[in-house]
Every structure is written in C-alpha cells, then in structure tokens.
Amino acid sequence: MTGPGGGGRGGRNFPSKLPKLDAKTFARLIRLIYQEHTVRLVVVVAAILVSSLASVAGSVFLRILIDSYITPMAGQGPGVSFAPLIGALMKMALIYASGVIATYTYNRLMVTVSQRTLKTIRDTMFSHMQGLSIRYFDTRSHGDLMSLYTNDTDTLRQMVTQSIPNFISSIVTVTAIFIAMLATSWQLTIVVVISLTSMLFISSRIARKSGSHFMAQQKAIGATNGYIEEMINGQKVVQTFTYEERAIERFEALNEELYVNAFNANRYANILMPIMGNISYIQWVIVAIVGGTLALSGLAPLTLGAIASFLQLSRTINMPINQMAQQLNAVAMALAGTKRIFDLLDEKPEPDLGYISLTHATRSEDGTLLPTCDSTSCVWAWRDEKRGTLTPLAGHVQLLDVDFGYTEETLVLKDVSIDALPGKKIALVGATGAGKTTITNLINRFYDLADGKIRYDGININRIRKGELRKSLGVVLQDTHLFTDTVMENIRYGRLDATDEEVLEAAKMANADFFISHLPHGYQSELDGGGTSLSQGQRQLISIARAIVANPPVLVLDEATSSIDTHTEAVVQQGMDALMAGRTVFVIAHRLSTIRNADMIMVLDEGRIIEAGNHEQLMKIEGQYWRLYTGVFELE
Numbered sequence: 038m039t040g041p042g043g044g045g046r047g048g049r050n051f052p053s054k055l056p057k058l059d060a061k062t063f064a065r066l067i068r069l070i071y072q073e074h075t076v077r078l079v080v081v082v083a084a085i086l087v088s089s090l091a092s093v094a095g096s097v098f099l100r101i102l103i104d105s106y107i108t109p110m111a112g113q114g115p116g117v118s119f120a121p122l123i124g125a126l127m128k129m130a131l132i133y134a135s136g137v138i139a140t141y142t143y144n145r146l147m148v149t150v151s152q153r154t155l156k157t158i159r160d161t162m163f164s165h166m167q168g169l170s171i172r173y174f175d176t177r178s179h180g181d182l183m184s185l186y187t188n189d190t191d192t193l194r195q196m197v198t199q200s201i202p203n204f205i206s207s208i209v210t211v212t213a214i215f216i217a218m219l220a221t222s223w224q225l226t227i228v229v230v231i232s233l234t235s236m237l238f239i240s241s242r243i244a245r246k247s248g249s250h251f252m253a254q255q256k257a258i259g260a261t262n263g264y265i266e267e268m269i270n271g272q273k274v275v276q277t278f279t280y281e282e283r284a285i286e287r288f289e290a291l292n293e294e295l296y297v298n299a300f301n302a303n304r305y306a307n308i309l310m311p312i313m314g315n316i317s318y319i320q321w322v323i324v325a326i327v328g329g330t331l332a333l334s335g336l337a338p339l340t341l342g343a344i345a346s347f348l349q350l351s352r353t354i355n356m357p358i359n360q361m362a363q364q365l366n367a368v369a370m371a372l373a374g375t376k377r378i379f380d381l382l383d384e385k386p387e388p389d390l391g392y393i394s395l396t397h398a399t400r401s402e403d404g405t406l407l408p409t410c411d412s413t414s415c416v417w418a419w420r421d422e423k424r425g426t427l428t429p430l431a432g433h434v435q436l437l438d439v440d441f442g443y444t445e446e447t448l449v450l451k452d453v454s455i456d457a458l459p460g461k462k463i464a465l466v467g468a469t470g471a472g473k474t475t476i477t478n479l480i481n482r483f484y485d486l487a488d489g490k491i492r493y494d495g496i497n498i499n500r501i502r503k504g505e506l507r508k509s510l511g512v513v514l515q516d517t518h519l520f521t522d523t524v525m526e527n528i529r530y531g532r533l534d535a536t537d538e539e540v541l542e543a544a545k546m547a548n549a550d551f552f553i554s555h556l557p558h559g560y561q562s563e564l565d566g567g568g569t570s571l572s573q574g575q576r577q578l579i580s581i582a583r584a585i586v587a588n589p590p591v592l593v594l595d596e597a598t599s600s601i602d603t604h605t606e607a608v609v610q611q612g613m614d615a616l617m618a619g620r621t622v623f624v625i626a627h628r629l630s631t632i633r634n635a636d637m638i639m640v641l642d643e644g645r646i647i648e649a650g651n652h653e654q655l656m657k658i659e660g661q662y663w664r665l666y667t668g669v670f671e672l673e
C-alpha cells in the first residue's frame with residue numbers, strides 16, 4: 038500500500054522549493070539512534086567519507102595517470118616498460134576497492150541501525166499505547182493509528198537507511214569534486230557552474246508544476262485507501278443494502294481523481310530525467326571544447342590529463358547534485374511521519390493518581406481486618422498505601438450527583454445519583470443513547486467525571502488504582518471482544534491465574550460448556566478474527582464465562598444477553614443468577630422481563646434519572662417504566 042510518502046516515484050523527487058526540515062524531530066531521531074548505536078554511527082560516517090572521497094580520487098588520479106604515465110609512453114617506441122603504468126593502475130584499483138569496501142560497510146551497518154531502531158520504536162509505541170486513555174482512541178481512527186506502524190515506520194526506515202547516508206555522501210562528494218575542479222582549472226569550473234545553474238533552474242521550474250500535483254496525488258491516495266478500507270470493513274452492510282453499485286461509483290470517482298493527479302505529477306517528473314540527461318551531455322561537449330581551446334591557445338596551462346580528469350569530474354557532479362534535492366525532500370516527508378510517531382510517544386499516558394489497591398486480608402474475631410492471611414481465611418480488602426488502613430471489599434457503589442460529557446460542550450449525564458448497596462441488583466433502563474453504557478464507563482474510570490463523585494466502598498474511585506478498580510469489576514459488554522487464541526485462554530482472560538478446572542466450571546455455569554464441547558477441538562479450538570466462527574450469542578456466553586472466572590464483587594452486564602435467543606437466555610439466566618448471587622450488579626437489558634426482579638430500577642432519559650424504584654413501585658406510578666413495560670412505548 039502506498040500511503041503518504043510512499044506514493045508516486047516521480048513527483049517527490051523534484052521539490053519546487055527546498056522542503057522545510059523539521060529540525061526538532063530530526064535532532065530527536067538522531068539522538069535516539071545515537072544513544073544506542075554510537076560506535077556504529079561513527080564508523081558509518083567515516084565509511085561514507087571514505088567512499089565518497091574514493092569516487093572523487095579516482096577521477097583526480099586519472100590526470101596523473103595520463104600526464105605522468107601514458108603521455109610520456111606515447112612518444113617512446115617499442116620496448117617501452119609498462120611496469121610503472123601497471124603500478125599506477127594498481128594504485129587506482131586500490132582506491133576504488135577501498136571505496137567499494139567503505140560503501141558496503143556503511144550500508145551494511147545502516148541496515149542493523151535502522152532495523153534495530155525500528156524495532157525499538159515499534160516496541161515503545163505499542164507499550165506506550167497500552168497506557169493511553171480510552172478518550173485517545175475515541176478521537177482517532179484506527180486507520181490513522183495503524184499507519185503509524187506501517188507507512189510512517191516504513192518511510193522512517195527509508196530515510197535512515199538511504200536518504201540520510203546518501204545526502205551526507207552527496208554533500209561530501211559535491212564539495213570534494215568542486216575543490217578538485219577548482220584545483221584543475223578555474224575557467225572550466227565557471228563553465229560547469231553556469232551549466233549546473235541552468236539545469237537547476239529548469240528542474241525547479243518543472244518541479245514547481247509537479248509539486249502541487251504531487252500534493253494532490255498524496256491526498257487522493259489517502260482518500261482512496263480510506264474508502265477501500267471502509268468498504269472492506271462494511272462489506273456486509275454494503276451487500277445487505279445492495280449498495281454495491283453506489284460503492285463502485287464512488288470508488289470510480291475517487292480513482293479517477295487519483296489517476297488525474299498522479300498522471301500530472303508523474304508527467305512532469307518523467308520529462309525531467311531525459312532533459313537533465315541531455316543537458317549534461319551538452320555540458321560535457323562544451324567543457325571539452327572550451328578546455329581544448331584553452332589548452333591549444335595557451336590561455337591556460339591545461340594538460341591532456343587535466344582535461345580528461347575534469348571531464349570525468351563534471352560528469353560525476355550531476356548525480357549527487359540531483360540526489361541532494363531528492364534526498365532532502367524524502368527526509369522532509371519522512372520527518373512528517375516521524376513526528377506523528379513522536380506525537381504518539383509524547384501523548385501523556387492516562388494519569389493514575391490512585392494509591393489504594395486490593396489486598397488479601399484476614400478478618401479477626403472482633404471484626405477488624407489484619408493485613409496478612411493464610412490460605413484458609415482470606416478476604417479481599419482495599420489497602421490505603423498512604424495511611425496503611427484496610428477497608429473491606431464489599432461492593433458498595435455510589436454515584437453522587439454525577440455530571441459527565443464526552444466533549445466539553447454537551448453533557449451526556451446530568452445529576453445522576455445511584456446507591457448500589459452490596460449484593461443488590463440495579464437495573465438501568467432507558468432508550469438507546471440515554472446514557473446507560475456511559476454510566477458503566479464511568480464506574481470503570483474510562484473517563485473522568487465533569488462533576489460529582491463515585492464511591493466504591495466509601496472510597497472515591499479516583500483514589501483507587503485503575504488496574505485494581507477494574508480487577509474488582511466484572512464487565513460483560515454487548516459487543517464482545519474475543520482474542521485470537523483458544524476458547525480456554527479467552528475465558529481465562531478474566532483471571533490469568535485461573536486453573537483449567539476453574540475455567541471449565543465457569544463455562545458450565547455460563548451454560549457455554551455445551552456448545553464449546555461440540556466445537557472441533559473443544560476448549561482448545563482456536564478463535565480467529567474475534568471469534569467470527571461463533572454466533573454472537575455464543576460469543577456472549579464466552580464473555581459471561583470470562584466474567585464468572587474473574588469472580589468480582591461487582592458486575593456490570595451491559596446488554597450481556599441481548600444476542601442470545603429467549604430459550605437459551607432462560608437457561609443462561611440460571612447461570613447468571615448464580616453469578617449474580619451475593620454480588621452488586623448493574624444490569625442493562627432491553628428485555629424488561631430480565632430485570633423485573635431487580636432491587637432497584639433506574640429509568641434514564643437523556644442522561645437524567647427520571648424514575649427509580651422496584652418493579653412494583655414503578656408500575657404503580659404508571660410513568661415511563663410502566664409505559665415501556667406495558668408496551669405503550671417501545672424501547673428504540
């Protein structure tokens with residue numbers, strides 16, 4: 038896939054003006070590489086110097102070869118000794134050979150440097166990403182995040198292995214050639230400078246034309262790729278709504294735009310090469326004529342060797358000069374990607390100022406908690422790391438006047454207060470978008486409140502470490518997420534140290550055992566692509582089993598059984614009831630029959646609690662719940 042920076046090979050090679058280099062990002066990248074590869078980098082730079090100088094030295098040596106060896110030999114008759122010439126040629130071969138070895142050395146080292154740097158960057162990015170808030174992921178498309186690992190790291194690799202070394206080598210070569218030219222003949226140097234200037238002028242004129250098309254091409258590539266990705270993800274919806282033709286039409290429009298822009302960008306770029314080639318031949322001829330004239334007329338003391346060597350130099354200067362512009366542009370592009378990578382790394386991890394964690398404790402006879410436990414009498418407790426106090430883990434969750442909005446402008450929850458006593462079942466009821474899932478997101482601390490408090494066993498949840506808080510909550514969501522692994526491991530995900538027996542027991546309790554044992558490899562069956570080979574209901578059963586294994590005091594069931602048929606649900610319900618016994622449960626369900634027996638039903642409407650009470654109480658007041666229950670209003 039070609040993404041930003043990976044696109045058309047023509048356009049970007051010829052910038053209309055010198056690209057802006059992001060010096061800060063560049064310095065940071067170099068520092069990063071230098072830290073790990075100090076010695077390698079020093080060797081690389083030295084090898085680049087040797088390799089560029091060797092290529093120039095070859096051309097300079099040509100002069101000595103002709104003037105001191107070949108010309109004197111020309112006048113002598115037969116019997117001339119070739120030994121000195123061969124010796125000189127050997128020296129020249131040695132110079133070129135050292136250039137080859139140096140080139141090999143730095144390229145080989147750069148592969149190690151760049152691949153290791155990439156590995157480090159990928160590792161750091163991924164582990165850093167794990168610490169970022171849900172909010173961060175909310176506001177970015179998956180495609181954007183993915184491209185950090187694909188396009189951006191790839192352009193970074195190209196820059197480190199090719200562009201930067203080539204750029205350094207080009208600068209050294211051009212400087213060396215220029216000095217060598219000046220030393221040979223200042224008159225001829227002027228000729229070359231004039232011709233080079235005109236070449237650069239023409240190429241920048243052409244590049245200015247292709248520059249804007251090139252930007253348009255990159256944008257079109259992004260739009261086309263984005264569309265393809267969306268259509269692949271939504272293929273089922275596309276086919277269900279027979280949207281295919283519209284999809285094809287839109288794609289053709291995008292593709293046409295890509296074609297036009299790519300064509301224009303590359304048209305100019307492709308003209309450039311042959312033009313440059315021809316101009317450099319003209320330059321060669323002019324230098325030869327001027328040089329010959331100067332020498333013959335005696336205006337300048339030019340020997341045959343000097344002219345030959347100069348011609349060779351003037352041919353070799355074109356390539357590095359053209360390359361410098363190309364490499365500079367490639368570096369600028371890659372730095373934009375590198376900056377995106379650094380931006381991710383700079384993204385502040387979710388702050389967690391919690392200092393209260395879960396611990397094992399023993400309840401002594403007078404009811405107080407002791408911070409140690411032997412295996413028989415352990416209970417869970419919250420331990421305040423600052424004060425050393427212990428609070429029993431009971432599962433009492435209170436929301437006090439909670440206000441919350443995903444964005445600052447709109448509040449999704451307003452003045453929500455819920456008191457979920459230990460072991461009680463709290464049902465949240467309300468239309469889609471009322472804010473039910475949002476409440477569970479807050480209990481989980483996925484987001485911070487705008488106002489109000491949430492307490493867990495009397496402790497403000499902001500003071501509880503996020504990981505520990507989440508460990509004490511079992512969450513079963515509507516859109517289950519299964520990982521590419523065996524069924525066994527997917528259930529064990531609830532508690533990593535659960536034994537196989539515990540996993541099995543949980544699966545039985547969730548009523549998942551029946552279908553799992555009918556899978557080809559039972560509990561060892563591999564699930565791919567988030568468990569696409571299972572029905573949605575089966576996936577939910579697995580995630581219920583996952584919550585059972587975790588054995589938390591507080592459960593959140595967000596439409597946990599919505600995709601299970603009524604018959605299976607009745608069976609699962611037994612397991613669920615067993616699961617819920619003795620725990621505080623927040624249950625969200627569309628089928629009101631499943632929440633009838635809740636201790637407290639909270640009816641939400643546009644982020645406010647409008648009614649609260651048990652089934653009988655709410656039926657009696659004949660409000661919203663009554664309307665929903667009796668079917669006067671349908672949910673959704």
Ligand SMILES: Nc1ncnc2c1ncn2[C@@H]1O[C@H](COP(=O)(O)OP(=O)(O)O)[C@@H](O)[C@H]1O
Pocket residue numbers: 175443444449467468469470471472473474475476
């Ligand atoms: N990640 C999010 N970013 C912005 N708005 C959101 C996000 N999730 C939900 N919302 C909005 O918050 C409101 C409540 O959503 P939610 O709590 O999911 O409703 P439900 O009661 O159906 O579970 C909706 O208007 C929804 O559009």
Ligand SMILES: [Mg+2]
Pocket residue numbers: 473474475595
């Ligand atoms: Mg919801």
